[in-house]
Structure formats: C-alpha cells, structure tokens
Amino acid sequence: MSTTRARIWPFFGGIRLPGHKSESLGKTIQAHSLPQQLILPLNQHIGLSATPAVKPGDKVFKGQLIASASSSVSAPIHAPTSGTIKAITQHPTLHPSGLNAPCIVLEPDTQEQWADTIKPNAHPLQIEPETLRKLIGSAGIVGLGGAAFPTRLKLETGIENNIDTLIINAAECEPYITCDNALILERAAHIIEGIQILLRALNISRCLIGIEDEMKPAIHTLKQALTLTDETDIRLVETPTRYPAGGEKQLVKTLTGKEIPANGLPSDIGVLCHNVGTCYAVYQAIRHGIPLISRIVTVAGPGLGKACNLEVLFGTPIKDLIQLCGGYVNDKTDLLIGGPMMGYPVNSDELPIIKSCNCILVGSRSTKTEQTVMPCIRCGECVDVCPAKILPQILYWHAQAKEFDRIQDYHLFDCIECGCCDYVCPSHIPLVQYFRFAKNEIWSMEKEKLKSDQARERHEFRNQRIEKQKQAIEERRRKKKAALENKPKNLADDPKKSAILAAIERVQRKKSVADVEPKNTSNLSNAQKRQIKETDERRKNNKSE
Amino acid sequence: MNVEKTTNLNNRFKPHKSVTAMMLVVLVTLVPGVASYLYFFGLGMILNIIVACITALAAEALILWWRKKPVVFYLKDCSALVTAVLLALCLPSLAPWWLTVIATLFAIVIAKHLYGGLGHNIFNPAMIGYVVIIISFPQIMSTQWLNPDATKAIDSYTAATPLDNIKTELDRGQTISEVTEASPTLLFGEFGAYSWEWVNLAFLLGGIALLYLRIIRWHIPLMMLGTIFLIAAVFHYYDSDNYLPPLFHLFSGGTILAAFYIATDPVTSPNTRLGHIYFGIGIGIYTYVIRTWGGYPDGIAFAVLLMNMKTPILDYVTQPRAFGHPKKRHTHITHKKDSQD
Ligand code: SF4
Ligand code: SF4
Numbered sequence: 019m020s021t022t023r024a025r026i027w028p029f030f031g032g033i034r035l036p037g038h039k040s041e042s043l044g045k046t047i048q049a050h051s052l053p054q055q056l057i058l059p060l061n062q063h064i065g066l067s068a069t070p071a072v073k074p075g076d077k078v079f080k081g082q083l084i085a086s087a088s089s090s091v092s093a094p095i096h097a098p099t100s101g102t103i104k105a106i107t108q109h110p111t112l113h114p115s116g117l118n119a120p121c122i123v124l125e126p127d128t129q130e131q132w133a134d135t136i137k138p139n140a141h142p143l144q145i146e147p148e149t150l151r152k153l154i155g156s157a158g159i160v161g162l163g164g165a166a167f168p169t170r171l172k173l174e175t176g177i178e179n180n181i182d183t184l185i186i187n188a189a190e191c192e193p194y195i196t197c198d199n200a201l202i203l204e205r206a207a208h209i210i211e212g213i214q215i216l217l218r219a220l221n222i223s224r225c226l227i228g229i230e231d232e233m234k235p236a237i238h239t240l241k242q243a244l245t246l247t248d249e250t251d252i253r254l255v256e257t258p259t260r261y262p263a264g265g266e267k268q269l270v271k272t273l274t275g276k277e278i279p280a281n282g283l284p285s286d287i288g289v290l291c292h293n294v295g296t297c298y299a300v301y302q303a304i305r306h307g308i309p310l311i312s313r314i315v316t317v318a319g320p321g322l323g324k325a326c327n328l329e330v331l332f333g334t335p336i337k338d339l340i341q342l343c344g345g346y347v348n349d350k351t352d353l354l355i356g357g358p359m360m361g362y363p364v365n366s367d368e369l370p371i372i373k374s375c376n377c378i379l380v381g382s383r384s385t386k387t388e389q390t391v392m393p394c395i396r397c398g399e400c401v402d403v404c405p406a407k408i409l410p411q412i413l414y415w416h417a418q419a420k421e422f423d424r425i426q427d428y429h430l431f432d433c434i435e436c437g438c439c440d441y442v443c444p445s446h447i448p449l450v451q452y453f454r455f456a457k458n459e460i461w462s463m464e465k466e467k468l469k470s471d472q473a474r475e476r477h478e479f480r481n482q483r484i485e486k487q488k489q490a491i492e493e494r495r496r497k498k499k500a501a502l503e504n505k506p507k508n509l510a511d512d513p514k515k516s517a518i519l520a521a522i523e524r525v526q527r528k529k530s531v532a533d534v535e536p537k538n539t540s541n542l543s544n545a546q547k548r549q550i551k552e553t554d555e556r557r558k559n560n561k562s563e
Numbered sequence: 564m565n566v567e568k569t570t571n572l573n574n575r576f577k578p579h580k581s582v583t584a585m586m587l588v589v590l591v592t593l594v595p596g597v598a599s600y601l602y603f604f605g606l607g608m609i610l611n612i613i614v615a616c617i618t619a620l621a622a623e624a625l626i627l628w629w630r631k632k633p634v635v636f637y638l639k640d641c642s643a644l645v646t647a648v649l650l651a652l653c654l655p656s657l658a659p660w661w662l663t664v665i666a667t668l669f670a671i672v673i674a675k676h677l678y679g680g681l682g683h684n685i686f687n688p689a690m691i692g693y694v695v696i697i698i699s700f701p702q703i704m705s706t707q708w709l710n711p712d713a714t715k716a717i718d719s720y721t722a723a724t725p726l727d728n729i730k731t732e733l734d735r736g737q738t739i740s741e742v743t744e745a746s747p748t749l750l751f752g753e754f755g756a757y758s759w760e761w762v763n764l765a766f767l768l769g770g771i772a773l774l775y776l777r778i779i780r781w782h783i784p785l786m787m788l789g790t791i792f793l794i795a796a797v798f799h800y801y802d803s804d805n806y807l808p809p810l811f812h813l814f815s816g817g818t819i820l821a822a823f824y825i826a827t828d829p830v831t832s833p834n835t836r837l838g839h840i841y842f843g844i845g846i847g848i849y850t851y852v853i854r855t856w857g858g859y860p861d862g863i864a865f866a867v868l869l870m871n872m873k874t875p876i877l878d879y880v881t882q883p884r885a886f887g888h889p890k891k892r893h894t895h896i897t898h899k900k901d902s903q904d
Contacts, residue, residue: 267886267887279889280886392582395642395682396830397829398836408883409883411834412878432885446581
C-alpha cells in the first residue's frame with residue numbers, strides 16, 4: 019500500500035463546477051422495497067440484446083438467469099427477485115431515443131427465494147484467471163460507470179493486449195452524482211477485494227485508483243481499507259477536482275501521462291479502466307456468487323424533496339425511487355438520466371432502472387433559466403475548456419453549414435460530449451447538441467453509403483452473373499458451330515449426323531418463312547382475311563377524315 | 564435543423580455570463596479612459612460618443628428590421644454601443660457631427676451587417692469606420708484635436724496629435740531633439756506623449772480590469788505592446804534622433820486603447836491562443852512600421868485591419884493538437900491532399 023502523493027499529469031481544459039454532492043452524501047445507502055412489477059429490458063448494455071431463457075408463466079428464483087448473452091458482445095440478465103414472469107413484451111426503456119424495446123416483465127412474489135445456482139467462493143483469489151473472467155461474464159456484469167460495456171469482453175481485450183495497469187475510476191466528476199462515493203464510504207473493503215479479483219483475472223498486479231482530491235472522506239476510507247490488505251501495488255492517486263476528471267481519457271492521462279490514441283482503446287497504451295461500482299459487482303459475483311441484479315443510484319436535484327443514494331433492483335420504475343426521496347417539489351419537472359452535464363432527458367417516470375443508470379436528476383422548471391441563443395462571437399471560451407483540445411466554435415460553424423467533411427477534419431469524432439464548451443459559451447449556444455446532430459448525420463450517411471454500396475455490389479454481381487450466363491451460352495453455341503464446321507466432309511459418312519443437319523436446316527427454313535409471315539395471320543380462313551381487310555380500310559378512312 | 568429550439572441540458576443547472584454582460588463590462592471599464600479624455604481634450608468627446616451611439620443604435624435597428632431579425636433582442640446585446648464608443652474615442656474631439664455619423668454608419672452598416680451581423684464580420688467595424696474617414700478627410704482627422712493647453716490660452720485652440728506633429732517634423736528632416744526644443748511642452752510628457760500619456764494610462768487601467776474579469780485574455784495586448792516596445796527600443800537605441808523612444812510609442816495615440824479594446828475584439832481575432840500571440844505580434848509590427856515609415860501618423864487602425872485579414876489563416880495553422888492525436892499536424896497534410904484532389 020502506498021499513500022504518498024503520486025505524480026500526476028493534469029489534462030488540458032475542463033472546468034470547476036459546483037459539486038452539489040453533500041446533499042446526497044450525508045445519508046447511508048438505502049435499500050429499496052420491492053415494487054409491484056419489475057421491467058427488465060433485454061438490452062441494458064452495449065452490444066446485442068440478451069436472449070430470453072424463460073417464458074411467460076415461469077416461476078423464477080432470485081438471481082436465476084432469465085436471459086442469456088447472445089454473443090460475446092452481450093451480457094446475460096438475472097432475476098432481481100423471485101416471482102413469476104408475466105410477459106415478454108415491448109416497453110419504453112431508459113434511452114435517449116425513448117423508444118420501446120423488448121422487456122421481461124417480472125411480478126415479485128415477495129419470497130426473495132434465492133436460486134440454487136448461487137455459489138459463494140471462500141477463496142476467490144485462488145480461482146484461475148480464466149475461470150474468473152468466465153464467472154464475471156456469466157454474472158452479467160457490465161461497466162457501471164455509465165457506458166455499460168460488458169466487463170468480461172473488456173477483460174479479454176486487456177489479456178490480448180498484455181496490459182500492465184488496471185485503473186480504477188473513483189473520480190466521480192459530474193455534479194450531484196455520488197453513488198460511487200457512497201459505495202466507497204460504506205463498502206471500501208469489498209471494493210478493494212473486487213479490485214484484487216480483477217487484478218487476478220487480468221494476471222497483473224499494478225493498479226491505480228484515481229479519485230478527486232476533494233472527496234476527502236472517501237480518500238480516507240479507501241486508504242484505511244488499503245492498509246488492511248497486504249497489497250503493495252494498489253495505489254491511490256488524488257486528481258485535481260475539475261470536470262471531466264472522471265472521463266476515461268482524462269483520467270488515464272492524469273494518472274499515467276499517456277493519451278489514449280484517437281479511435282483507440284485504453285488497452286492500446288497498456289491500461290484498462292474500471293469503475294468502483296463494477297469492482298463491487300465483481301466482488302459480489304465472485305465472493306458471494308450473486309449476479310448483477312441491483313446497483314446504487316443517486317437520486318438528486320433541485321426539484322426533489324431529499325436527495326439520497328438508493329440500492330435499487332433493476333427494473334424498478336423511476337417514480338418509486340422519487341417517492342422514497344420525498345417526491346417532487348414542483349408538479350412540472352424535468353427528469354435527467356445521468357448528471358447535469360452529460361445526462362439525457364426522459365419524459366416519463368414510469369421507465370425502469372437499468373444497469374447503466376447511475377443517477378436520476380430532478381430539475382424543477384423554476385430553476386431553469388430561459389436562455390436565448392446568440393450568434394457565436396468567436397470569443398474562444400469554448401476552446402479554453404475543451405478537454406479534447408478541439409475547436410468547438412469551428413465545429414459549430416461547420417455543423418450549422420452541414421459541411422460534414424470539414425467538420426471531421428476538425429476532429430468532430432474526438433469530442434467526448436462533456437458539455438464544457440456549452441457551459442461556458444456566453445452566447446448560450448447548445449454546442450453539444452449540434453455535435454451530436456452532426457455525428458448522427460454522418461453515421462446515417464455512412465450507413466446509407468454502406469447500404470448503397472452493398473446494393474451496387476449486389477447489382478454488379480447480378481450483372482456479372484447474367485454476363486457469365488450469356489457467355490456460357492455463347493460459348494456452347496460457338497463450340498457446337500465449330501463442331502459442325504469442323505466435320506462437313508464426314509457428314510455424308512455419318513447418317514445420324516446428316517439426319518440431324520437436315521432437321522436443323524428444316525427448322526431454319528421454317529424459321530425464315532415464319533420471319534416473313536406473321537404467325538397469327540398465316541393460317542386464316544378467307545372470311546377472316548376479308549374481315550381484317552375491311553377493318554384496315556375503315557382505319558385508313560378514319561385517319562384521313 | 565432546429566437544434567436551437569430544443570432545450571439545452573447543461574444550461575438547466577447553471578448560471579453564467581452572457582454576451583450582453585460582457586459588452587456592458589467593456590463599456591464600464593472604459594469610464595476612466597473617457598473621463599481623462601474629457602479632462603484633457605474637452606467635452607467635445609462626449610458629443611462624439613453620443614452622436615455615435617445614437618447613429619449606431621438607429622442604424623442597427625433599421626438594418627435588423629430590414630433583415631427581418633428580432634430588433635430588440637439583438638439591440639440588447641450592446642455590441643453596437645461598444646463599436647460606437649470605441650469609434651468615437653478614435654475621432655478628434657472637435658470632429659464635426661456629420662463625420663461621426665458617416666464613420667458610424669460605415670462601421671455598422673458596411674463592416675458589420677453586410678458581412679452578416681454580430682459574429683460574422685471579418686473586419687473590426689470601428690476600425691473600418693475610422694479608416695474610411697481618415698482616407699476621405701485626412702485634414703480634419705489630423706487637426707481637429709483640442710489643444711490640451713487651450714484652457715491656458717497659450718497659442719491655438721486646436722492642434723494635431725503629438726504623433727502627427729512629430730511625424731510631420733521628422734518628414735521635414737528635423738531631428739527629434741530639434742522638434743522638442745522648438746515646442747518643449749506640447750510633445751513629450753512625463754514618459755509618453757503630452758497629455759496622451761495620461762489618457763493611455765487610464766485606458767490601461769480599464770484594460771487590466773478586463774483582464775482581471777477574464778473578458779479578454781493577455782495574449783493579444785501583451786504581445787502587441789511588447790512587440791511595439793521591442794522594435795521601438797531597438798531603433799531608438801540605434802538612432803535616438805530619428806526614432807521615438809519605446810514608451811512614447813506605447814503611451815501616445817490609441818496604442819493602449821487598441822491593444823486592450825480593439826485588437827481583442829473576439830469576432831475578428833483568431834480563435835486559438837497561439838493565434839492570438841501571432842495576431843498581437845503582427846499588429847505590433849504593422850503599427851510600428853506604418854507609424855514610422857508609412858503615410859499616416861497612427862497606423863493602428865490599418866495594422867488591426869491587416870491582421871483581421873489574416874485571422875482565418877492563423878486559425879487554420881494554429882489548431883491545437885487534438886487529444887490522442889500524434890504530434891504531427893495530420894490535419895494539414897490531409898487538407899492539402901483534399902485540395903489537390
Ligand atoms: S464560447 Fe460560444 S460564443 Fe464563444 S467562441 Fe465558443 S461557441 Fe462562440
Ligand atoms: S463537448 Fe466536445 S467540443 Fe465541447 S468541450 Fe467537450 S469535448 Fe470539447
């Protein structure tokens with residue numbers, strides 16, 4: 019264990035934000051009572067949806083697998099409590115788009131009966147790394163910092179790239195959010211054990227925990243927990259409190275001095291990042307065999323009775339949490355999922371909590387200042403705060419003009435959508451929205467292009483096929499012809515062939531006759547012929563009239 | 564796309580500054596400078612300011628109405644007022660009212676709105692207004708300054724600026740010491756140009772306040788003043804009879820005003836900090852060159868406009884290295900490829 023102030027490499031840009039953390043930090047994490055119904059989307063992570071492993075009417079136990087991973091880029095889902103599967107239907111889910119998605123609806127029976135598949139491990143650190151990774155995968159663990167990337171997959175890429183350092187993200191930099199902080203304060207020892215398990219799963223020993231230097235109580239708690247272990251390679255590093263210190267790229271830069279390459283992954287520079295919440299989930303899964311069925315969610319914001327951290331079963335509707343926190347202050351309220359800087363709004367409080375949801379922010383319409391958008395005055399404030407070191411005002415300019423080629427030259431895709439530029443802009447331009455718009459536009463254009471490329475390929479392929487067929491026919495004809503021409507003298511000798519030849523000739527003669535006379539008028543009776551003639555006459559007269 | 568109509572998430576929980584507030588702060592910090600102007604050059608200046616402000620607001624309102632933009636909304640940003648005041652501060656204190664009106668109209672109508680209005684203009688509007696009339700009415704521009712000693716009724720009521728005087732004399736083959744002997748009080752003050760040094764000092768005060776309030780950043784003013792000081796020092800050291808001392812350059816004419824208030828106009832200066840540094844150096848060099856060898860006594864306006872023209876290219880070549888990109892300037896390479904294609 020080492021607690022000396024380690025060297026850091028501060029990142030460029032960023033801003034100091036009012037933290038609003040104390041509001042939700044004072045109280046202990048509260049467990050939430052069982053709701054009437056749990057709604058579990060099949061896709062709560064990055065990657066493919068899980069495949070249901072139950073049918074409506076099935077009785078399930080707490081922690082039982084109810085949907086299995088459909089590929090390596092997917093994560094299984096477990097029953098948060100015991101009960102009956104009511105349905106597998108479309109339901110609105112927590113997503114910026116607000117679209118419906120397939121969900122498993124579970125009605126709790128309040129028995130809280132655990133499945134018999136739950137197996138604790140007394141000595142997690144003696145399990146083989148490969149087995150550990152498998153166990154982590156089958157526990158349905160995904161990154162709980164917000165991205166919800168399947169943890170097992172991340173570990174595997176780490177192994178493939180021979181990473182040497184595990185970085186634990188405890189720098190919860192967005193205002194209001196304190197779920198990780200609360201977790202550290204109450205369960206630091208478990209987090210450390212989770213880290214040890216992850217280190218073993220990765221076959222490495224070096225770990226850096228990045229934490230904002232203003233989170234003093236959490237730092238103290240972690241330090242104490244570290245002294246109780248005999249680890250020497252897990253180091254706590256305090257980073258300056260400056261948003262977005264907890265952004266993956268920024269944190270890695272601060273702790274290691276290395277920049278994750280653009281379009282690259284942390285494993286490209288030998289590190290892997292996990293969130294403290296994920297470490298705790300890993301501890302739960304390996305030590306106690308409990309799959310990921312709940313998480314800590316911060317419920318806070320100016321429009322809320324009392325802010326707090328809740329331990330919530332997945333599938334619980336938002337409104338239940340808000341009720342537990344004293345309900346809304348105003349009746350007209352904005353709901354944000356995530357922090358005030360990077361969160362997205364939702365328009366219903368019926369939506370269920372999913373694995374990636376770390377915070378519910380309740381705004382009140384009265385705190386919202388009406389903003390009018392002015393033209394960009396090129397003041398450069400946004401440039402000074404942009405941690406991606408790009409030029410937001412130039413991106414904005416090109417986004418407005420829809421110059422999507424130029425905007426990529428100015429590194430649109432390096433924008434991490436942190437919202438710093440937005441925050442400082444004196445013209446109140448919603449810059450990030452423009453950038454998201456441009457990114458979406460470019461993605462859909464690329465998809466279109468891909469589609470049309472595929473269509474073109476298909477078309478070309480079809481043309482080729484037709485061409486080939488034609489050639490084949492041509493080839494056969496030529497061969498036949500050649501065969502005929504090559505053996506004219508033998509014809510007389512070969513009665514069979516001469517017979518064929520005669521037949522062909524006959525056909526050809528017939529054909530040429532047919533060419534001269536239209537088929538349908540060849541065998542007409544005289545009366546018919548007369549009729550036709552009359553009709554023709556009539557037509558001629560009509561025309562001349 | 565109607566991005567502007569959707570609500571801005573980040574703004575929900577935040578207080579922050581606005582364009583209007585920035586412009587108002589700029590106006591307030593001008594107060595000491597304007598006061599010292601009035602003290603030394605008489606009340607004529609306040610008339611100039613009033614005429615310029617009224618003209619600017621009227622012109623802006625009319626054009627906004629004509630362009631079918633929300634008039635009151637845009638007038639509220641106060642940018643037209645800032646332009647008007649800065650322009651008025653560059654005009655001689657006894658300039659006729661119509662001169663002020665013409666200059667202001669050029670600034671607002673041609674330099675600002677023909678380019679698309681706030682945020683879109685390439686050239687500094689106040690400087691365009693100034694240059695148009697210094698080219699059209701050079702006589703008025705160089706002589707209609709109230710003689711700072713007029714109250715003492717020494718000789719004449721109006722005077723040229725010290726910079727102007729010295730330039731004329733130097734052009735006639737006089738040396739600086741001969742000029743000073745001929746009229747000992749009117750040219751040199753304690754450290755800069757007579758009276759003008761105090762006006763400049765007052766503007767410096769306001770400029771420092773702007774820096775402190777982070778309305779402007781140090782790069783442009785420091786680089787511009789530093790460059791002028793350095794070049795002037797070299798030449799003065801080399802030939803003090805023909806080249807004015809560096810402090811005289813800094814504290815005469817509109818040097819300080821331009822450094823803190825005009826060159827720092829965000830719209831017409833580069834976006835990057837490195838760009839700001841080059842921009843400041845460029846203005847410094849041009850100012851010195853035009854003052855010393857050019858046809859006009861004070862070259863700041865031309866210097867600013869010349870550098871305004873270079874703003875896009877400065878923006879382009881001073882792009883920072885984006886996070887996670889290799890040190891080499893890849894963008895430029897790809898750009899070149901693109902343009903060749
Ligand atoms: S902060 Fe806003 S007004 Fe200033 S340069 Fe950036 S986008 Fe333009
Ligand atoms: S949102 Fe994008 S452009 Fe704006 S500061 Fe963050 S990274 Fe830079």
